[in-house]
Amino acid sequence: EVQLVESGGGLVQPGRSLRLSCTASGFTFGDYAMTWVRQAPGKGLEWVSFIGTKAYGGTAEYAASVKGRFTISRDDSKSIAYLQMNSLKTEDTAVYYCARDWNHSGDYWGQGTLVTVSS
């Protein structure tokens, strides 16, 4: 059974950093690209970042709102995708979801982890 479990969320002050993890099981992690999507309280979905497979160069892409502050990475040996978030802003407050990318679509999603940026 495919499972994705996000962790690492919490309350953090503006300007600080946080690293989210997405731990995968039930499939060969290295064969799939991974995506992070967030949802601010009461708002819609916002695509955040994408990382390709190592076979295709592990290309990383970012939304303009996080580029230069967030870094996506992956550890295929541990089946984990990461989202390093630096210089956090109050507007980064959201539930962060990771999703497996299949046919350019998120076919499996985690339950999400809440990040609250507040002083």
Next chain:
Amino acid sequence: DIQMTQSPSSLSASVGDRVTITCRASQSISSYLNWYQQKPGKAPKPLIYAASTLQSGVPSRFSGSGSGTDFTLTISSLQPEDFATYYCQRSFNTPRTFGQGTKVEI
């Protein structure tokens, strides 16, 4: 960047109704379009990819169509479990922008 615009933002419907949601891209995106369903407090559920292909396990009352800039999601006979918010998303190229969502309520 390409913008994705859904209409309507919300709609009221009854069980058994045929429901159509529209998604328009600001530039052509070929058939690179996904649809998702989301219920309160839950992760999005994938419904359709490549504009018209149902994800595994999705009931056949859901269908998608369109290409280029105009796309539709149709629910042929609304069921109680279909009351939710629906999102379109540009796929393949980045940024993989989502539409603002369409809330389907009673």
